[in-house]
Amino acid sequence: MDDEYREREISGMTVGIDRTLCIGSGNCTNLAPEVFVIDQENIVDFQDETPDIDAGRLEEATAICPVDALILTDENGEQIVP
Structure with missing residues (x-):
C-alpha cells in the first residue's frame, strides 16, 4: 500500500x-x-476493518476535511467530494 495515497471501497x-x-x-x-x-x-x-456505513454520513465525513485530503467517488467513478 502506498504511504501517500490509500483507497478503499466502502x-x-x-x-x-x-x-x-x-x-x-x-x-x-x-x-x-x-x-x-x-x-x-x-x-x-x-481502520483495519471498515464496515459499510450510511452513505450520507460517509459523504459528510469526507466533505468535512478542511484540506480536501479525502476523496469520495460513487460507483460510476463520479467524484462527489471534494
Missing part, C-alpha cells in the same frame, strides 16, 4: 486518502470513527 463508494494533504484535524474520525483513525504520524488512515 458502502459501494470509493474513499481515497491523500496523506500528503492531511493535517490530522480529526474531523473525519469524529463523524465516522469506524472508518477513519488518526495514526501515530498524526495523519488519517483507514
